[in-house]
Amino acid sequence: xxxxxxxxxxxxxxxxxxxxxxxxxxxxxxxxxxxxxxxxxxxxxxxxxxxxxxxxxxxxxxxxxxxxxxxxxxxxxxxxxxxxxxxxxxxxxxxxxxxxxxxxxxxxxxxxxxxxxxxxxxxxxxxxxxxxxxxxxxxxxxxxxxxxxxxxxxxxxxxxxxxxxxxxxxxxxxxxxxxxxxxxxxxxxxxxxxxxxxxxxxxxxxxxxxxxxxxxxxxxxxxxxxxxxxxxxxxxxxxxxxxxxxxxxxxxxxxxxxxxxxxxxxxxxxxxxxxxxxxxxxxxxxxxxxxxxxxxxxxxxxxxxxxxxxxxxxxxxxxxxxxxxxxxxxxxxxxxxxxxxxxxxxxxxxxxxx
Numbered sequence: 001x002x003x004x005x006x007x008x009x010x011x012x013x014x015x016x017x018x019x020x021x022x023x024x025x026x027x028x029x030x031x032x033x034x035x036x037x038x039x040x041x042x043x044x045x046x047x048x049x050x051x052x053x054x055x056x057x058x059x060x061x062x063x064x065x066x067x068x069x070x071x072x073x074x075x076x077x078x079x080x081x082x083x084x085x086x087x088x089x090x091x092x093x094x095x096x097x098x099x100x101x102x103x104x105x106x107x108x109x110x111x112x113x114x115x116x117x118x119x120x121x122x123x124x125x126x127x128x129x130x131x132x133x134x135x136x137x138x139x140x141x142x143x144x145x146x147x148x149x150x151x152x153x154x155x156x157x158x159x160x161x162x163x164x165x166x167x168x169x170x171x172x173x174x175x176x177x178x179x180x181x182x183x184x185x186x187x188x189x190x191x192x193x194x195x196x197x198x199x200x201x202x203x204x205x206x207x208x209x210x211x212x213x214x215x216x217x218x219x220x221x222x223x224x225x226x227x228x229x230x231x232x233x234x235x236x237x238x239x240x241x242x243x244x245x246x247x248x249x250x251x252x253x254x255x256x257x258x259x260x261x262x263x264x265x266x267x268x269x270x271x272x273x274x275x276x277x278x279x280x281x282x283x284x285x286x287x288x289x290x291x292x293x294x295x296x297x298x299x300x301x302x303x304x305x306x307x308x309x310x311x312x313x314x315x316x317x318x319x320x321x322x323x324x325x326x327x328x329x330x331x332x333x334x335x336x337x338x339x340x341x342x343x344x345x346x347x348x349x350x351x352x353x354x
Contacts, residue, residue, distance in 0.1 A: 007346045008338050014317045015331040021309035022328070028302040031295055038292045045288065049281050053274045060273060061265055068258035075251045079244060086240035093235035098226050102219045112212045116205050125201035126194050132209065138191055139206055141213060156180040325350055 113130075120129055128134045136145040137152075159180070163173050195202050313326055325331075334349035336342075343349035 007349070008335060010320070010346060011331055011335050011338070011349075014313075014321060014326065015328065015335070017309060017312055017317065018326055018328055018331060021306065021313065024302050024305045024309060028299065028306055031299045031302060035292070035295050035299060038288065038295055042285075042288055042292065045281065045285065049277060049285075053277050056273055056277065057270050060269070061262065064261050064265055065258070068254055068261065071254050072251060072258075075247055075254065079247045079251070082240055082243050082247065086237055086244070089237060089240065090232060090235050093237075094226055097234070098219075098223045101222050101226065105215045105219050105222075109212050109215050112208050112215075116208050119204060119208070120201070123198070123201050125198045125205070128190070128194055129198070129201060129205040134194070135206055135209055137187075138195060139202055141206065141210055156183070320346060321350065325353065 116130055119125070120127060135141050136148055140146045140149060159176055163176050168176075317326060321331075325334075330353055333353060334343070334346065337349045337352060338344075343352055
């Protein structure tokens with residue numbers, strides 16, 4: 001315990017403690033601030049290292065995939081080209097097969113068309129009897145013709161109804177009626193000059209036209225069945241199939257190599273890359289962690305010194321001087337009072353502090 005009976009020595013001792021404590025507090029604050037900087041630097045460095053490892057691994061793995069994918073894409077291109085040539089060859093084979101299987105029917109159709117022409121010429125019948133459209137409009141052969149006729153007959157009726165409900169002008173309405181009448185007259189005239197005057201010729205040509213249509217229908221059925229036939233052995237496509245087999249085997253080999261390379265990368269190479277990056281930054285991390293450890297020691301030391309200084313102030317000086325008077329300026333002011341004789345004791349000096 002300080003001897004209060006020697007006030008100047010007492011206050012000088014208190015001043016030394018206060019100044020030392022202030023210096024220790026400032027130093028402790030500096031070390032604490034430096035600790036934050038060091039911790040942030042370590043966090044940043046660690047994050048950057050992990051990012052570099054992740055990006056490097058991702059990039060190297062992508063390079064492996066890209067290399068094999070280019071090979072696979074090239075093989076796919078070759079497979080596509082072979083399939084194109086095969087499809088073209090098959091289409092040609094189908095075309096020839098259809099032609100072979102329908103040659104007789106096509107010849108029969110040609111003969112029927114010739115018969116119609118000769119019949120018309122021999123019987124001086126209208127040339128319209130050679131037209132398939134004529135039968136669709138004037139002597140329907142099948143259900144499609146009947147549907148077409150019904151639709152064509154409905155158009156004039158619908159036109160009149162539409163004009164009536166839309167309340168078109170009288171001129172327009174009359175124009176529509178006139179047009180319908182003209183069409184009906186033309187239809188009646190054509191029908192009269194063909195069916196009316198050449199009934200037997202129309203009947204005979206119609207039967208031959210039916211024969212043509214039946215054969216055309218049979219040709220379409222034959223072509224459809226041939227196109228649906230999945231057996232390609234008759235088209236001699238073996239060379240294309242062998243090429244495709246080889247290219248698909250090559251593609252499978254590349255995929256297997258790719259899988260093996262990626263497995264090797266994931267199981268071994270990736271570890272090597274990350275270890276190399278860790279080694280590259282190992283010295284920097286060691287130095288930074290060393291600085292952090294030294295700074296931590298300094299923080300611990302000055303924390304203890306500050307605590308010791310505060311304990312000494314509280315135990316030895318606060319009870320005599322008071323906490324608010326334990327500052328450098330006030331203690332110097334009190335020492336000055338004692339030296340000048342203005343104050344005779346510590347308590348006297350405290351009472352006269354401004």
